[in-house]
Amino acid sequence: MGVLSVLLMPLGPWQGELSTPVLVAVGTFAFIVVSVVVNVLSQLLFKDKAKPPMVFHYFPFFGSTVVYGMDPYAFFEANQKKHGDVFTFILLGKKITVCLGPQGNDFVFNGKLAEVSAEEAYTHLTTPVFGEGVVYDCPNHRLMEQKKFMKFGLTIETFKTYVPLIVDQVEDYIKKSKYFKGGKGTVPLTEIIPEITIFTASRSLQGKEVRDALDGSFAALYHDLDLGFNPMNFMFPWFPFPGNKRRDAAQRKMARFYMDIIQRRRKDPNSAAKEQDMLWNLMDRSYKDGTPISDKEVAHMMIALLMAGQHTSMATTTWTLLHLAEQPHIVADLYKEQQEVCGLEPRPLAYDDLAKMPLLNNVIREVLRMHPPIHSIMRKVKAPMTVKDKGYVIPPGYHVLAAPGASAMDEKYFKNPKEFDPHRWDAVEDEDSGETFDFGFGLISKGTASPYLPFGAGRHRCIGEQFANVQLGSIIATFTREFEFALPGDGKVPPPDYTSMITLPTPPASVMWKRRNP
Template identity: 35%
Template sequence: MDLKDTKFFNVTLLIVATLVVAKLLSVLLFPRSRKRLPPTVKTYPMIGGLARFLKGPVVMLREEYPKLGSVFTLNLLNKNITFFIGPEVSAHFFKAPESDLSQQEVYQFNVPTFGPGVVFDVDYSVRQEQFRFFTEALRVTKLKAYVDQMVMEAEDYFSKWGESGEVDLKYELEHLIILTASRCLLGQEVRDKLFDDVSALFHDLDNGMLPISVIFPYLPIPAHRRRDRARKKLAEIFASIISSRKGTGNSENDMLQCFIDSKYKDGRPTTEGEVTGLLIAALFAGQHTSSITSTWTGAYLLRHKDFLSAVLDEQKGLMKQHGDKVDHDILSEMDVLYRCIKEALRLHPPLIMLLRSSHSEFSVKTREGNEYDIPKGHIVATSPAFSNRLPHIYQDPDRYDPDRFAAGREEDKVAGAFSYISFGGGRHGCLGEPFAYLQIKAIWSHLLRNFELELISPFPEIDWNAMVVGVKGEVMVRYKRRKLSIN
């Protein structure tokens, strides 16, 4: 071995020795991580997780939950999504402060639709103030006035039905609910003069919210271009209405007026852009949930005659007591109808996934006693569509049974908080839940009192391909107007 080879050998030996010593020191000084990471869904490298997710999150959950338990991770491209299934592991998801589990990053795809400066495009402190505007617009005194408008819209809409006929219930309810929402939320100007224009623009906004939009919200595709044009035109329409109201001093009893009158803590009034964005967010949140849930409620009632009889008996009792009058307080007495709606919503929550971004590491313990450490940076997810059907919480969970919520049984309360999460829960529970129930009750109390209904198409299937999961296809119903009101 010559001198050059000897030097090379000595240098190599020194490097190897240094690495070995460094490794030994790291083991001694920095023990191996003791993190108890959740089990991981087995997929093909790189795109396997994406393929499983796009196949359908609920399908994936059905396959993996029996194998991996209530906490597990899916590697999705460069992200890790850790799923929490069931109330035993969901408390941190629903109770954690925004500094620990944040909505903002995971719901950025809403920004092109809602617009800049509102909801998920602002800091948490500003978003909290904007949520306060929603809360004020949905307080009980406001809801009572909204109910009067809901009842009036239902009466007017169904007065156009004939003595008998066949209709697509899904189509009818979708149209009625956007009319009602336009009146209660967007204002009389939209409802009376601009409904067709605004409805068409909202349709383009809605169709611009695709599964691909979640990952690439600004992808230059036709649906996104139509979305952006619609958003711009809506902003112009609402700017004109806001300017007119401020100029004339006219004040209406609707959510638009509430947002116009709202002020931040520092005294700053809302801008036209903020009012527009908040209105769009409100309509998106309420329209889909109400139309989808009202359709499922009807389909189940017409399929289950025993529960249909029960809600009819309830309507008879209320009419004996109050006559034909329907207002906020009377709707609040409709407990049987409430349970029927709640059960339809348990089985078919329109939002099948709720997401957060983890800003700090935390630990969780499953009902089986396993403890896991959830790393910072993971997306944390839970699924109302899956969790609402867990057999250790709900008896025969796939069966429609509104009595599971009746006094003395209350299956959603026996297992503890967050057993029923169709409206979310905790810090980020849906503010519009009371509005949605009142709206659906107003519609169905009118239908039940005034029409005999029969489901003539097959029971509907779930449309898993939609961003907001709803009813697939037509829901054909044969109706016959009652000669007399129920008495």
């Protein structure tokens, strides 16, 4: 006798009188109960010791999705205590094997192309946002070529020109913003920082023509694009959620924006406005096989370039200003450091000045330790992977997940990890020292067995790391030169908001400011 029949037996003579909706509801309930019972029993009775331990969960398909999504780091910590550094959980039907600690970082980031694929893990998330033919919507060798093209705007010489451009954009924004009128006030960082980072990145990386065409509405478009980086889109990137509709509309508008500029430039290739910006660089490029980059691919690469930098800079700038507002004495020390480098009445900031400001750089390093922009970095497993010292075999079809932010907040590697202390880096050597390797876009550090990897590692390490440090340093230095800070209310930094895959503080994340020279 079936389970549904058993559940309906007590209804007796009323069974025939029940409406169809009631029967459907009873049947659905019965199906859920049976699914939960079978799922629980299978976990208790049929454990596969050859695979990493499975995080216990009641509901199949959903698994640990909710508890993971609410606070990934708390989820990692709780299960690390139960299972060790390697364990598997269910995320919307996908089996995700978490690999924690420095060895876990190395295991995931140093995975061979035959074993793991970033493209298969992320294309359904990134392609609707960036567009077709770029980043993870192309073979790995082509992605490496695209990264190499981007290196055009990521050199020491270009950085020297970027710093005054970034400073000028920040000063102009402060001058025009409604939030900075008078001698003091309060500003919601989650509203202004996205605009500042877009304006500074577009002016420096993408040129005057692009920047002049942007306004505040483009910050809203990039916010809408960010909605595509939603955990639900691991399974349903095509589903017409309101956020996905806004994502798709924003992607079309941004692609059209760049396409229009490209077409104007192609009609007038000798334009007086031609400066050596990233757009001209990409328009003149071809792949190794002789295929020219299409205009659509150029537009999509420009979106990806601005989005990638936007995430790191937006998140890190916001967290930095919050922590500085929490500890005003560090702001005073930063201003004193600028005066020592640039004079008592500080002259304009230059690129070479940034390297002479160790406290400024250590503040950025400490913020990146506590708040790496991305809490979970995944790869799809293509071939069986054996976890050394554990004997576990992770089969194809699984995903492996590295969480450098977890090890960066682990007492084993950093004393008092929850305390914001830039001075912990005073005596620490450059974490990138060691062996380097060229994956196809220039030499980068090969070291992956580290508890501190805010920009990832290996072939998919963020190529914009140095630019991010230049942009962050210039923005923070400018704010420090202009203002003193404090936190309103209870004086505590707001908690993280994990609704997106980019870890930002809970809005509005406000700080009180006071102008140094009213």
